[in-house]
Amino acid sequence: MLSLNNLQNIIYSPTIPYVGTISEQLKPGSLIVVRGHIPNDVDRFQVDLQHGNSLKPRADVAFHFNPRFKRSNCIVCNTLTNEKWGWEEITYDMPFRKEKSFEIVIMVLKNKFQVAVNGKHTLLYAHRISPEKIDTLGIYGKVNVHSIGFSFSSDLQSMETSTLGLTQISRENVYKSGKAHLSLPFEARLNASMGPGRTVVIKGEVNTNAKGFNVDLVAGKSRDIALHLNPRLNMKAFVRNSFLQDAWGEEEKNITCFPFSSGMYFEMIIYCDVREFKVAVNGVHSLEYKHRFKELSSIDTLSVDGDIRLLDVRSW
Template identity: 25%
Template structure:
């Protein structure tokens, strides 16, 4: 399809944002990535049930998941039920709490179901709280891009140098079989590494592709964090002699990287049971397609 002369004429109004698929019954504490960041106009919706013996709970909007040093927190929303119900709002910057705001009216009660809606505006966040029954159902909404069709292959002409990073964001299909992200030299017989997720036996391997097309390498984690119809964000960070990977902001493993190939032209391939939302390489001018 050719673009129209007027760039706003045939514009899809849903193309400027992404409605992430809901996460039901997550284990606590729960951590997830907000794709695209906390841009003005975004909303975050939280539903739950407050324990009858609860003293407090909190929702934090933070930058990453670093423990030492502790990640900055843009908004710390902390309802407290004792000694008197109230809400504390604050921010954490470089390990120091800022001046807190205390809200004396708490419309939440222990033992109740609740809904929290956070609306992001230019310079502040508006929280709304209600208590009601029912579950929200939201379907993922995104604009498909022909540049992100799977299988995907992209050349990294400047290689993968120390300090470079690659980010792969996607949505797992309803009935997934596997997900494979490979980095190869331009010689197809030489594979640097392959990040392989197998849904059939629920294993994650980070090693090398064999001639038969299978992956060999160490299993990364005893748990299996990928799920059908869930979004994910994989970050590959190149350091001097190794590559580190993080899943949804959480460190997930590392693998040696041959230094003599740092500046060699490489090929990135993504294939498997997924819909791609974005692929970005920090060493290239523009590799990310928004949805």
């Protein structure tokens, strides 16, 4: 589970420039969390995931994450190999503000880094150097860092699919390029029906040109949909509804921040409370939905479909 609470090897108030060894190998699912504050006189700073810490010749940088505040506010990402920079990837959606605190979460995935700032998805960066080579973290420039933490969870290490606490009803897992993922449309029966305290977790990757997808909690006998979650990427709308007695109800759409982005990895947690469902995406609370379907114990089925690669589904 993507949790920013159980970080290991936390380094508090490091002096900048900071160069330190990363104690374990970064694998898919590993997180690096940097929390700090942007000073008023900032021009730029950078977080570098390096192979070694040599200055002459300069160590390779697998991932150079470089917010710049002069002229145009942007984040420049790049890779340094044999003292030569590659092509710059520039993000103009700038999440950092002068004199404000920040939290950067860098997540290592099998083929890319995924970065969120202040709980909001910011960018993806495809690996150009194998992340296994990264052994050093460098932070440079005008920035105040309060803490650096790591999570070396190997939850995603194999990215093997599992359906813990569910019994799959739909077709078998599809093996593509030697890696399993769950075929869509996916439908599974919960091993214990819904009720207060129950949790469902869906892990997946949003397709590159995704329009949307849906996650439904269904009462199997009546086929009523107690909770219909429908992120629409083309409209940046996170629609919630219920389908009761053969009719859709009124859509709920209000949300502070749309949490999905094309290409991103996500973990969606649905928690059932006495009065409502609570939904979090990548460790950040997203919404709550008051129960319209009151017989929680009749909700016994999960179905997922749409423009995603479904990697893992669990319930407990």
